[in-house]
Amino acid sequence: MLTNLPRLQRSLLGNNPWLFLSPHLDDAVLSCGALLKESTRARDITVATLFTETAAPPHTRAARTYVSQCAAPDAETLFSGRRAEDRQVLEHLGVRYVHLGLADALFRERHPVPGFEVLKRWLPELVYRYPTYRFDIALGRISRGDKALIAALRMSVGDLLDQTGAELLFCPLGVGRHVDHVITRLVGSFFPDQVVYYADFPYCMSFPLEERFIGEHGLESGTWDQELAAKQPMIRGYGTQADALFPDGQIPVVPETYFASTQ
Template sequence: MNIMDLLPAGEPVLFVSPHLDDAVLSCGALMAAVADRCPTVVATVFTAAGSPPHTYAARRFLRDGGGGSAQTLYQTRRHEDTEVLSQLDAEPLHLGFPDALFRRRRFPAGAALVLPELAHRYPTYRYDIARGRVARGDRPMIADIVTAMSAAAARARVIFCPLGVGRHVDHLITREVGTRFPERVVYYSDFPYDQTSAPDRGFVARHRLTSWKWDVGIAEKARLIRGYRSQADGLFPGGVIPAAPEVYWSAGR
């Protein structure tokens, strides 16, 4: 596929990112390639945290991110995202929905103070967030996300959304947003999770998706990824960012 045929010069492009790094992790090389020809917006969905008490999984995430408060970490992450996207001439759009680690359900306040896991929709990472089951209480959020990014989506010639490789619930919710734009959506393979996990073959088959790769500028993408300083070490503990081609999935193109 010739991506430049898909993205004519001057046509706006929208990348929808679950978290404050996912679009660049998965699409940074392609974004760099089209930066000088297409006005680009990166709409990041889950850009906020919640107040304590936090679950063990959330506390561990905060420690890995520098040990500060949740509000401080997410302020730092939003700043990092703005800095990195400025290098790509991309406009950041932070939608302000809370990360899965911090989303709560209705539960008596006293019990939640004793065991915060009781009050959260996803009490653990491994058995809840990464299991691939979107909580019933989160399902109405999909329409709210579509509304929040409606102006950017209306202008975009192509809308890039995650394929949900790795089955993180926030990625699956964002993938579902893409299904609302069947004529314009291109799904991207979620890096680095696609290095150890396979695509959802059922989703690929239902939407009749075929894959194609982009490998121009992959080495340079590592510099952009390292701009997410609060996250890079946790994602790549050995400091080596694999130079893997970006993978995209689309239908009828």
């Protein structure tokens, strides 16, 4: 269980608020749904999702492929549906939600330059910060153009911690190296006295843990196995994503894994 994580164990004994950072409109529930279900009975919990928006077309081939995989007619319809799903799942769970309104990596544009609209019309890959999934987003290399975004996120999360009075800040470990997850992890690491990292599900079933990050930050791990059965209907509430994430229709029931410093 959580015997190696005194920070989380101590907090579980009380009822102080928690703040969860979710890169996308499903990640907090996918990775932490069981802990959310159990803990919302005792405390106020807020889930803040960072990357909740798209951009005006035309889009890259990678972005169009993603929209097609989600069986949506266009990106705006997809993201409108995803925001609605998130609201419904979290409201039913009794958790507060905040959508920070940043563009998903697939739709994050570079700073405009002369001829920007012409370039976007004829070769959109040239105007997006992460033009491909495999060679950009999935490698976890943060674009220099996201430097200001990260600074703004640091301030926004600091404000949210103050507003919510959160004792703990949960954020992804970045398993799978999706750049939005890596950015969210980086933002969480700016608050070392409060942060607890969670293993990104279902990616933690296919990709190795970030051992270097774990070692550099002196993190220990612990698992949570209560309320696991309650996660399945919650995950299915994200209908635009569930079929793509679990194409065989089976959602594995596995303990959630958390990481924190013992200091």
